[in-house]
Amino acid sequence: xxxQVLKSEAxxxxxMDYAKTYNNFDWEEAKKAFSxxxxxxxxxxxxxxxxxxxxxxxxxxxALYYESPDRKESYTFDQLKKMSNQFANVLKEHGVxxxxxxxxxxxxxxxFYASFFGILKVGAVAGPLFEAFMEQAVKDxxxxxxxxxxxxxxxxxxRVPENELPKLEKVVLVGEKVExxxxxxxxxxxxxxxxxxxxxxxxxxxDGLVLxxxxxxxxxxxxxxxxxxxxxxxYQTGKWVLDLQDDDVYWCTADPxxxxxxxxxxxxxxxxxVTNVVVGGRFSPExxxxxxxxxxxxxxxxxxxxxxxxxxxxxxxxxxxxxSSLRHIMSVxxxxxxxxxxxxxxxxxxRIHDTWWMTETGAQLICNYPTVDIRPGSMGKxxxxxxxxxxxxxxxxxxxxxxxxxxxKEGWPAMMRKILNRPxxxxxxxxxxxxxxxxxxxxxxxxxxxxxxxVDDVINTSGERVGPFEVESKLIEHEAVAEAGVIGKPHPERxxxxxxxxxxxxxxxxxxxxxxxxxxxVKTGLSAHAAPREVEVSNKIPKTRSGKIMRRLLKARExxxxxxxxxxxxx
Ligand code: WTA
Numbered sequence: 354x355x356x357q358v359l360k361s362e363a364x365x366x367x368x369m370d371y372a373k374t375y376n377n378f379d380w381e382e383a384k385k386a387f388s389x390x391x392x393x394x395x396x397x398x399x400x401x402x403x404x405x406x407x408x409x410x411x412x413x414x415x416a417l418y419y420e421s422p423d424r425k426e427s428y429t430f431d432q433l434k435k436m437s438n439q440f441a442n443v444l445k446e447h448g449v450x451x452x453x454x455x456x457x458x459x460x461x462x463x464x465f466y467a468s469f470f471g472i473l474k475v476g477a478v479a480g481p482l483f484e485a486f487m488e489q490a491v492k493d494x495x496x497x498x499x500x501x502x503x504x505x506x507x508x509x510x511x512r513v514p515e516n517e518l519p520k521l522e523k524v525v526l527v528g529e530k531v532e533x534x535x536x537x538x539x540x541x542x543x544x545x546x547x548x549x550x551x552x553x554x555x556x557x558x559x560d561g562l563v564l565x566x567x568x569x570x571x572x573x574x575x576x577x578x579x580x581x582x583x584x585x586x587x588y589q590t591g592k593w594v595l596d597l598q599d600d601d602v603y604w605c606t607a608d609p610x611x612x613x614x615x616x617x618x619x620x621x622x623x624x625x626x627v628t629n630v631v632v633g634g635r636f637s638p639e640x641x642x643x644x645x646x647x648x649x650x651x652x653x654x655x656x657x658x659x660x661x662x663x664x665x666x667x668x669x670x671x672x673x674x675x676x677s678s679l680r681h682i683m684s685v686x687x688x689x690x691x692x693x694x695x696x697x698x699x700x701x702x703x704r705i706h707d708t709w710w711m712t713e714t715g716a717q718l719i720c721n722y723p724t725v726d727i728r729p730g731s732m733g734k735x736x737x738x739x740x741x742x743x744x745x746x747x748x749x750x751x752x753x754x755x756x757x758x759x760x761x762k763e764g765w766p767a768m769m770r771k772i773l774n775r776p777x778x779x780x781x782x783x784x785x786x787x788x789x790x791x792x793x794x795x796x797x798x799x800x801x802x803x804x805x806x807x808v809d810d811v812i813n814t815s816g817e818r819v820g821p822f823e824v825e826s827k828l829i830e831h832e833a834v835a836e837a838g839v840i841g842k843p844h845p846e847r848x849x850x851x852x853x854x855x856x857x858x859x860x861x862x863x864x865x866x867x868x869x870x871x872x873x874x875v876k877t878g879l880s881a882h883a884a885p886r887e888v889e890v891s892n893k894i895p896k897t898r899s900g901k902i903m904r905r906l907l908k909a910r911e912x913x914x915x916x917x918x919x920x921x922x923x924x
Pocket of ligand 1: 684688732792
């Protein structure tokens with residue numbers, strides 16, 4: 354355990370809220386912050402956008418600053434309300450109804466946010482996809498969700514295997530020159546025609562909001578289904594953890610293809626009515642420090658990989674910018690190294706607050722929030738209303754300082770409500786009343802949680818979850834590859850990198866060109882972040898007698914660790 358403690362910052366008005374609610378907290382009480390708490394009829398789009406557009410103070414406040422290499426724009430709450438109304442009208446015109454799945458395969462842009470809220474306003478479920486996805490990744494998700502409409506760009510359409518997606522009825526194209534007919538809808542042309550008024554479809558708390566696909570260690574990506582009810586927790590964590598104030602300028606660097614980019618890039622800030630910054634384009638220290646400086650960002654949520662890159666870019670880059678507006682910084686996605694926290698203290702004179710949660714949990718659960726003393730290396734403590742513990746495989750709680758499964762008592766609002774089409778998978782997360790996360794951790798005597806690793810083989814590369822099974826499946830589609838085993842290999846900047854062990858089919862010889870071709874095959878078939886950075890040819894991929902690749906053994910060998918139990922091993 355780290356000796357050093359970084360004392361709590363008072364935070365702003367939230368300290369009092371927090372102190373009042375912590376000991377005797379109840380999510381039912383938290384509902385009372387919303388005007389709908391008696392009727393139960395809600396819509397996230399209304400709470401996040403229209404509600405503010407209807408007040409004199411917020412109507413003309415900038416809701417969105419958008420910047421990419423070729424655009425710089427800003428939109429008020431009132432403008433976002435009207436744009437999303439227009440898109441809702443476009444969707445309704447084309448027959449989209451409550452509960453339909455509408456997917457978005459489009460870079461972060463104002464059009465993305467107008468579409469996103471338009472989708473919610475008709476009561477449909479939004480499915481944002483990373484723009485880096487290639488054909489297989491796009492197909493798996495549209496197929497499993499039975500999406501009826503896709504919003505994309507003419508450029509990205511080439512990666513959508515439309516002829517293999519019979520449920521996909523319409524494609525909205527966001528681009529300059531669009532050939533629209535029947536199936537294809539020209540976004541800009543139809544938006545121009547559409548009314549800025551729309552009667553929102555009021556839904557129930559338990560109705561679908563957003564679908565995020567995420568990777569496990571086996572099988573295809575899972576469709577994690579979230580509901581409008583989650584807004585209670587997005588709103589509250591926006592206050593307690595993000596420490597949002599009315600006049601904050603907030604920047605969450607995550608893409609909405611990842612749950613952080615929706616829960617904390619869209620919902621939490623806008624439910625709290627703050628100005629939100631969105632920066633498109635590629636990461637560079639210059640672009641990122643520049644954005645913090647230009648927009649006078651006050652609250653910043655990013656990831657360890659990005660902080661490590663900034664750290665290695667050195668002090669000179671920071672000195673070129675005025676970052677004095679910053680007052681609160683958070684991190685998520687991977688363990689936050691104490692070294693990075695210490696760098697943050699020097700670089701910004703601020704603590705970087707680690708937060709822990711998952712796609713499945715929908716919102717933050719264990720955090721270093723302003724009123725908590727930080728022990729560098731620890732994820733912090735459960736937020737009010739959340740009970741976390743360390744349990745054994747039967748769901749019995751373990752004493753402090755003992756490593757085990759990080760688990761959460763069921764019953765927080767933002768929890769996923771199902772894994773699409775896989776009810777047995779959903780059930781498998783729960784043991785003895787605990788949601789078992791798949792992470793291992795321990796809790797110290799003072800209630801701080803310390804992350805230790807994944808229990809399964811899921812790889813975390815630069816904060817992105819990569820399922821080894823998906824990568825292995827793609828690898829063996831390559832004509833040269835007979836078998837493949839994929840592991841995460843520790844890496845100083847990226848946390849882990851994807852490493853593949855392959856055996857070759859008869860007639861193929863190992864060569865640099867062949868290995869590069871195999872890497873490219875995964876990259877263009879699945880996505881860049883899933884492509885193995887290292888490929889090693891091995892004629893003995895260890896397997897169990899039932900034919901399962903023993904990734905654990907591959908990893909132990911790679912890292913020079915003891916091989917453990919190999920009784921089921923069969924080459
Ligand atoms: C890892 C959505 C250590 C963890 C936010 C978890 C973390 C997985 C942290 C979820 C953290 C996330 N410290 N590990 N603060 N936050 N993780 O669903 O293994 O893409 O189970 O993240 O990331 O990944 P997901």
